[in-house]
Amino acid sequence: MKSNITMKDIADKLGVSSVTVSKALNDKEGVSDTLKLKIKKVAGEMGYRFNSAAKSIKDGLSYNIGVMIPQRFTGLRESFYLQVYQQIAIQLDHYGYFGILNILSSEDEEQLNFPRVYSENKVDGIIILGQVSKKYIETVQNMELPKLFLDFYDEHAAIDSIVTDNFYGAYEITNYLIQCGHRDIAFVGNIYSTSSIQDRFLGYYKSLLEHGMALNERLLLNDRDEHGAYIDIELPEQMPTAFVCNCDQVAYIFGERLNNMGYRVPDDCSIVGFDNDVYATLANPPLTTVEVDIEQMARSAVKAIMDKVSNPHRRIGRMLVQGKIIYRNSVKTLHTEPAE
């Protein structure tokens, strides 16, 4: 198995030099077309396979990108980041690159250990997929390697990141509810919990502001405690006509709860979610929601990291990827809003 065919073998067989074989196989100048063709033919016949390690050592490039996901986002029921990773792998392929997955264990995160992909020079760049601790962000900063934060950002660190436009997505879907005639719209979510939820809330709030609608305590429904564990959602005395839930899973749970309480969705009240994950289609009725564009996020992330590999000084800043509204049946049109 270790008896791999090398360029030298092809060269010997043809009585040429390995330099010529290299040029021919790489379609470089300096070989006659006849010879080039012959070399390629023989290479195919001999089952020649390119040794990328040899090229790597010459170029100082591994042609791999590391994707690091913190362990705590990798539960058996969570697959969002794996989906993103998959799309990244597909996009990397277009550049002749490969993706190496690196689950960041909680110990390594605490002890601020460099990932093995870095200390073994296995990758030309690294995408950190999912929020890591402040301390670990510093560790990442110390890595001499192009790096990119995906799906989160750091307020202080001048680092490149790509995130979903939570703010705009929530803004848009709230606008949609208002267009459908809703005037009493609540937000469901703990706005102190994560920055995504906070941003989604602010998008919702902007929509309210723009339409001259007041926000008050009554319209803020908490969905989880400080540990992120879901709690029973308390309804206000007077029912709003619509609810902007911070994510599909919460919308799903909330919908079930409304059902049990005798409210019908969307007849008695409308619900929208965010993410467009399994819960959006599992809900009854299926949810109108904001789809996070995983493919686009991966595409942008890969483009950004490849840019940085070829030009390490390249800065991209904080980049937003827009989602899009998926219309389903969880929203009732009360009356159509006249054009403003």
Added chain:
Amino acid sequence: MKSNITMKDIADKLGVSSVTVSKALNDKEGVSDTLKLKIKKVAGEMGYRFNSAAKSIKDGLSYNIGVMIPQRFTGLRESFYLQVYQQIAIQLDHYGYFGILNILSSEDEEQLNFPRVYSENKVDGIIILGQVSKKYIETVQNMELPKLFLDFYDEHAAIDSIVTDNFYGAYEITNYLIQCGHRDIAFVGNIYSTSSIQDRFLGYYKSLLEHGMALNERLLLNDRDEHGAYIDIELPEQMPTAFVCNCDQVAYIFGERLNNMGYRVPDDCSIVGFDNDVYATLANPPLTTVEVDIEQMARSAVKAIMDKVSNPHRRIGRMLVQGKIIYRNSVKTLHTEPAE
């Protein structure tokens, strides 16, 4: 960025040779402990990072394993194989290896193209995760590389594979229903659809046989057409007391249907699933099911492929990974079966 520190740099700084540095950093014999320590210290200070490409070229080993997943198993709502891949990556880490994900596009599968990880010598072995076409199996066979089929097997090909023990899992969970006093147990699934479903059916059938229970047409409920699309499940005239569903998703759908028809689970009839995926916990009541042991599958797969990397002639044949029953609330105990 390309100005990486090499062993030579450390050697020069210390006035020794790079051979000595190599020995020291690799904890090999032939360097005094004092020097060894000093070298390690300086290496740390200089931020030395090992160049694995150089080692690769010497050893003829990439220290990567490719994991190939056919595109059609990578839908937005399917994450099972990604979960397996993730576990594989974690297991590979224990061996100092990395996992490279390779989504096999439908075109490549049809045109019988070798994966790029292979033609570029990027991996020391490859795990094919998920059923590929007969033709493509042949293509895989032609790859001169340790390879392993995961979660499917080929009847003809003398190839190494690791699969969940569908047969035994279904056998066990059917036994459990019988222990709970059920005597009229149906199987829900198209037994001509996939080999997993067929094997699960046969496990169910074995349990019936062992308990002297007859199988007849009435107890076989089809759940999908020849294209794999779900169809409405037709209930027999006389209701069985329990249903062995071929997977959790079908159990979930079937449960909803029973609910709508006025049957209560588990009071009116019991249901069990298979897989222990999201649907198992989403179902109401949550499903008793057979958990597919993803971690164990990954562990076995990685061990097998690593064995084959060090010894290419190693054969492991067809290896089964046992699942385990997860007890929840979808089964009613009719009366306890006395010990046989």
Added chain:
DNA sequence: CTGAAAGCGCTTACAG
């Protein structure tokens, strides 16, 4: 158009 020489960073004998 073709090839000899040197080098990428490391390791493996082998010599001292």
Added chain:
DNA sequence: CTGAAAGCGCTTACAG
């Protein structure tokens, strides 16, 4: 205990 030499497979100048 330490190091000079050779080599892994390829590519990049450079010479002919």
